[in-house]
Amino acid sequence: MKLKKNIPLIDQHDKYGFWGGKFGGSYIPETLKKPVEDLTKTFEKLRKDKKFIKKRDFYFKNYIGSPTSFIKLENLSNHLGGAQIWAKVVSEANGGAHKIYNATVHALICKAMGKKYIVGDTGAGYAGKMLSMAAKKFGLKCKIFMGAKDIKRQKPNCDAMKKNGAEIVPVYSGSQTLVDAVSECMRYWVSNCDNTHMCVGSTVGPNIFVKICGWSTAQISRELKAQLKKEFKKIPKKIKLINCVGGGSSAYGFWSEFIDFNKKQIELIGVEAGGPKKSKLHAAPLSKNAKIGILHGAASYVCQNNEGQIHETESISAGLDYPGVSPIHCFLKDTKRARYTFATDEEALNAYKLIKKYEKLNPSLEPSHAFAEVIKIAPGLSKDTICIVNSCGDAKKDRDILKKRLGKY
Amino acid sequence: MNSSSINLAFKIAQNENRPALLTYTVAGDNNKKKSLEILKSISKYADICELGFPHNTPIADGGQIQTSAYRAIKNGIKINDVFSIVSQFKKLKKSKPIILMGYYNLIYQYNENKFLNKCKKSKVDGLIVVDLPFPENKKFASKCKRKNISFIQLISPTTSKSRLKQIIKSSHEMIYYISMLSTTGGKLKVSPRKILREYSKIKKQNKSKNVVIGFGITEKNINSLKKADGLVVGSAICKEITNSIKKRQNAVTNVINVVKRLKKKIT
Ligand SMILES: Cc1ncc(COP(=O)(O)O)c(C=O)c1O
Numbered sequence: 001m002k003l004k005k006n007i008p009l010i011d012q013h014d015k016y017g018f019w020g021g022k023f024g025g026s027y028i029p030e031t032l033k034k035p036v037e038d039l040t041k042t043f044e045k046l047r048k049d050k051k052f053i054k055k056r057d058f059y060f061k062n063y064i065g066s067p068t069s070f071i072k073l074e075n076l077s078n079h080l081g082g083a084q085i086w087a088k089v090v091s092e093a094n095g096g097a098h099k100i101y102n103a104t105v106h107a108l109i110c111k112a113m114g115k116k117y118i119v120g121d122t123g124a125g126y127a128g129k130m131l132s133m134a135a136k137k138f139g140l141k142c143k144i145f146m147g148a149k150d151i152k153r154q155k156p157n158c159d160a161m162k163k164n165g166a167e168i169v170p171v172y173s174g175s176q177t178l179v180d181a182v183s184e185c186m187r188y189w190v191s192n193c194d195n196t197h198m199c200v201g202s203t204v205g206p207n208i209f210v211k212i213c214g215w216s217t218a219q220i221s222r223e224l225k226a227q228l229k230k231e232f233k234k235i236p237k238k239i240k241l242i243n244c245v246g247g248g249s250s251a252y253g254f255w256s257e258f259i260d261f262n263k264k265q266i267e268l269i270g271v272e273a274g275g276p277k278k279s280k281l282h283a284a285p286l287s288k289n290a291k292i293g294i295l296h297g298a299a300s301y302v303c304q305n306n307e308g309q310i311h312e313t314e315s316i317s318a319g320l321d322y323p324g325v326s327p328i329h330c331f332l333k334d335t336k337r338a339r340y341t342f343a344t345d346e347e348a349l350n351a352y353k354l355i356k357k358y359e360k361l362n363p364s365l366e367p368s369h370a371f372a373e374v375i376k377i378a379p380g381l382s383k384d385t386i387c388i389v390n391s392c393g394d395a396k397k398d399r400d401i402l403k404k405r406l407g408k409y
Numbered sequence: 410m411n412s413s414s415i416n417l418a419f420k421i422a423q424n425e426n427r428p429a430l431l432t433y434t435v436a437g438d439n440n441k442k443k444s445l446e447i448l449k450s451i452s453k454y455a456d457i458c459e460l461g462f463p464h465n466t467p468i469a470d471g472g473q474i475q476t477s478a479y480r481a482i483k484n485g486i487k488i489n490d491v492f493s494i495v496s497q498f499k500k501l502k503k504s505k506p507i508i509l510m511g512y513y514n515l516i517y518q519y520n521e522n523k524f525l526n527k528c529k530k531s532k533v534d535g536l537i538v539v540d541l542p543f544p545e546n547k548k549f550a551s552k553c554k555r556k557n558i559s560f561i562q563l564i565s566p567t568t569s570k571s572r573l574k575q576i577i578k579s580s581h582e583m584i585y586y587i588s589m590l591s592t593t594g595g596k597l598k599v600s601p602r603k604i605l606r607e608y609s610k611i612k613k614q615n616k617s618k619n620v621v622i623g624f625g626i627t628e629k630n631i632n633s634l635k636k637a638d639g640l641v642v643g644s645a646i647c648k649e650i651t652n653s654i655k656k657r658q659n660a661v662t663n664v665i666n667v668v669k670r671l672k673k674k675i676t
Contacts, residue, residue, distance in 0.1 A: 016545055027513055027540040029469040031590060034567035173475060174465060186468045191591045193567065294514040295466060297540065307488055308518035310466045 003335050005260050009252070009328050010214040017207030018299070020334055024327035026206040027297045032186075035193040040208045042113055047215065052112070056105065060219055063137065064100050067223035068092040070231065070388075075358040083240070083381035085374055086388045087361060088224055090250065095130045095160075096394035097364070098217055098250040099201060103130035105216040106199035107138045113197060119143045120199040121185040123150055123178030123246070124319030124366065125157025125397055127201030132166035142166040145185040149176040150318045157397045175312045178246075178322045182296050202247025203326035206297035210326060217253025220390065225257045237265060238385040240377075243392070244369040245270040245286065245340065246319050248326035250392040255338070263337060270329060271369045273315035274342035281314035283321050286333050286340035295324040301333075316345035316401060317365035319393065343372035349405055351375055352395070364393035365401065414506045415534050415559055416582050418456045419619040419638055427675050428635055429456035431621055432668060433510065433643030435477040436460050436494050437486025438650055443660065444481070445494050447650070450665045452498070452505050454672040459537070459641065462491045462511035469539050471594030473644035476651055488519055492531040499532040508535035508561065521549060525556050535559035537585065543576045554581065561585055564611060566599070577614045585641070586611055588624045594644030597625035601633035608637055628667070632674045642671055 001020040004012050009019075017025045028036060046052040060066045069092060073085045090098045103120070110118045118140045122128030128144035135142035144161055148170045151158055161168055169188075174180040182200070189198040200209035203217075228235055241258060243251035251270050258266045272284035282288060285301040293302035295310060303311040303323035315321040332338035343351070348365055351372035355361055363371060370389045378387055395402065395409075402409040422429035432455040438444050452458055463478035463486060470478070495507050509528065516524045516538065528536065536558055541549060543562060553560040562580050564573060565587040577584065586608055589599040604622060611620050622634055623641030634640055649667050653660035 025545065027545075028542060029539055029565075030542050030563040031469075031565040031567050031587060033542055033565075033572070034569060173479070179466065183466050183468055187471070187592045190469055191595060194590055291518070294512070294517060294540070296468065299517075302514075304514070304518070306518065308514040309464065309482060 001331070001334050003259065003337055008218070009256060009259055009331070010211045013207060019327050019331040022292065023300055023330040024207050024210060024298050027294050027299070028206050029190060031190050032193060036206055036208055038113070039109070042109060043208060043212055046109065046112060055108065059104050059108070060101070064094045064104060065092065066219060067227065070224060070227040073359050073361070076355065077378070079358055080375065080378045082379040082383070083385040083387045084383065085378055086386060087391045088220065088254065088388060089361070090220055090390055090392040091363065091394040095126070095133055096396065097126040097130070098220060098253060098392045099126040099130040100133070101216040101219050101253065102201065102213045102249060103127065103134040103199065105212060106131070106197065107134035107140060109212070110140055110197035111138055115195060115197040117141045117143070117192070117196040118199060119145065119185055119188055119196055121145050121178065121181040121201050123147070123181065123321055124317070124364070124393070125150065125154035125161070126319065126393060128166070128168070129157045129160045131199055132161040132164035135166060136164045143169055143188070145169050145171055145181040145188065147171050147175070147177040147181045150178065150181070153401060154318050154397050156399060177313070178318065179310060179313070186296065202249040203252050203328060204247040204296060204298060204300070204324060210298065210328060213249050214252045214256065214328065217249050218256040220250070220253040221255060221257035224254070224388070236386050238382070239266045240269055240385065240387045241266060242269045242271065242370045242374050242387060243390040244320060244366045245272050245325060245329060246283070246322050246366065248329040250390055252326065252328055254390040259337060268332065268338035269373060270338055270340040271373045272340060272342040273317055273320035273369060274344040274347070275314040276316070277344045277346050279314050281312060282342065283313035283315045283323065284342040285323065285325050286329060287342045298327050300324050300327045300330045316348060317369065319366040320369060341373060343369040347372040352402070353406065361391060362395045363391045364395040365398050366393050367391045413534065413559060413582060414504050415457065416619065417504070418506050422456050422639070425676070428637050429621070429639035430672050430675060431455065431457045431459055431639050431641040432646055433459040433461060433641060434646055435463050435474065435481050436491040437463060437481030437484060438477040438647070439480050439654060439660065440484045441486060441490050441494065445497055446661050447664050448494065448498050449501065450661055451668045452502055454668045457506045457508060457639070459508045459510050459643070460491070460495065462488060462509055462515055464512040464515055467512060469592050471592040471644060473594040473647040473651065477647040488515060492527050495533055496531040506534040507532070508537060509533050510537040511539065513538050513541045521552065525552055525558065528558055529556050533558060535561050535583065537561045537563070543572070543579060547579065550579065559583060563587055566590060566607060573611065574614060577611065577618060580618060583619045583621065584611060586620055586622050588622050588626070591624055593624055595625050597630050601630060604634065605636055628670055628674060631671055635675050640675065
């Protein structure tokens with residue numbers, strides 16, 4: 001298994017859609033073959049279409065607000081000693097998280113395909129909120145599938161979805177979290193694929209959804225590359241790019257421009273949700289060595305039992321609370337290009353507290369997992385090491401959880 | 410045509426001038442013993458029995474079958490139990506075809522070859538794998554063929570013409586036509602006439618294939634689809650089990666009655 005150079009990772013799959021021969025694919029019911037094929041053709045055409053790219057860039061700039069800023073966390077760096085800590089503040093993007101890139105592109109594709117209805121899944125509520133925003137902006141009717149447990153714990157984002165005119169469909173099956181929302185959304189698409197477009201909220205699902213999402217979030221690393229050159233004159237010699245990983249869309253977007261670099265120069269570190277310290281449950285299929293399985297139309301490392309039943313997961317962060325992970329991250333793991341680890345609920349909360357104490361930054365619980373890792377490693381690193389964390393979400397949505405766990409927000 | 414028990418079952422129905430009746434129940438619903446009992450009793454009226462091996466993340470099943478699957482898993486069903494249900498059934502009803510139906514991850518975790526060996530040993534006649542479509546299924550289908558297990562492919566209203574031809578060409582003795590864009594158990598939202606028109610397109614390609622129609626079939630509409638080689642009823646049966654449990658009634662008798670009535674409507 002080997003990575004190729006000069007080809008975007010999203011395109012390094014075989015004709016059946018597998019990365020590294022075994023991750024990804026399209027395990028879909030017959031009914032979805034045609035809509036997936038149509039979507040694949042449309043996307044491959046659009047991404048080569050200069051007018052479409054222009055349109056994308058226009059909305060990225062004027063609607064999403066690119067570029068998001070790249071800042072040094074001076075106080076935190078001084079406090080921890082060791083490496084310099086920087087953040088790419090992706091939460092500045094319209095709506096408060098990176099999910100807006102994928103949502104905007106899907107809305108544009110939906111329009112291009114002449115469909116009037118768009119549906120999507122959400123866990124933290126950001127993917128749903130952003131899709132509802134993009135749907136409103138482009139005049140589409142929007143339905144969001146969300147686990148009942150997540151509806152309760154991410155209320156601010158639900159309020160936003162409703163305000164944007166989207167219908168939230170609560171999902172009561174299984175663990176009532178993201179995994180169930182994605183299943184229900186796919187089922188809905190099976191029944192309505194003739195007039196409805198589906199957006200998958202991360203780099204997961206059948207091959208084409210991994211590609212569209214990765215292609216969209218890649219904007220983050222294009223910006224970062226330019227910002228690095230501007231800040232340091234050239235790409236520094238020792239960089240660590242630290243990102244939380246749920247499905248893996250923000251991590252891929254943060255890394256895509258840097259995958260071809262030597263890992264001694266640019267290390268890629270993915271941080272999964274380790275769950276509560278005292279619980280056996282987690283949402284860390286990569287770092288806790290789950291077996292390969294098929295979930296939501298793709299093969300990836302999946303938290304599951306011996307029989308292939310998908311395991312319940314547990315995490316304080318609704319956005320990371322998912323038993324599977326992107327096939328492209330499985331590929332990055334097996335080729336050893338990226339390193340994956342996890343942070344527990346408690347570590348993420350502590351990281352959040354520390355960030356709040358030292359910086360004017362309000363990272364949601366998902367990026368707080370990434371901050372937990374940088375807090376662990378920075379003190380042991382040299383001063384010329386540049387650790388960059390993707391602060392990919394704003395904590396407003398976590399208001400209730402933070403109040404409950406920390407006594408204040 | 411070969412003389413597989415699946416082919417024979419269709420032949421018998423054809424000689425009686427009616428479509429074959431295929432039932433779908435979930436193995437282990439609501440427990441191992443009961444589901445074997447249900448299977449045994451409905452097989453008096455059903456020509457072919459489909460038996461689902463339950464998965465907790467079924468992306469193509471509606472509420473009724475999901476409920477049955479969750480119930481079976483909760484009551485501890487394991488893949489090996491599914492095989493043992495089939496073995497026990499086959500000891501009593503040698504010639505009644507059993508088709509296992511489910512999602513690929515369970516086969517993948519069990520190991521394809523081991524799974525097929527187990528199928529062979531417990532006398533499974535056919536397999537439907539919901540999320541392993543053409544052409545990805547080619548290798549698996551030929552493995553099935555080598556073991557004399559029929560791999561049953563699905564065709565849907567969205568299947569393109571060229572794809573349809575390829576699927577039929579690569580199919581074994583039976584093909585499953587999905588009546589409409591829906592998960593299992595949806596309300597029939599397409600007219601039977603239109604469904605039969607699509608069905609004929611498949612038949613026209615190759616008359617020797619047994620084509621069954623499924624999804625959305627109930628006591629109410631089964632009569633209007635009688636022209637097909639076979640008709641599959643699943644959710645309506647799963648729903649009866651759920652209702653029986655709710656009402657604390659005997660699921661076995663209630664389900665037999667449903668299947669009896671279904672059979673009567675097409676005879
Ligand atoms: C702010 C934020 N970060 C991260 C994630 C995790 O998803 P991904 O790994 O696709 O970026 C989510 C998902 O909802 C999120 O809202």
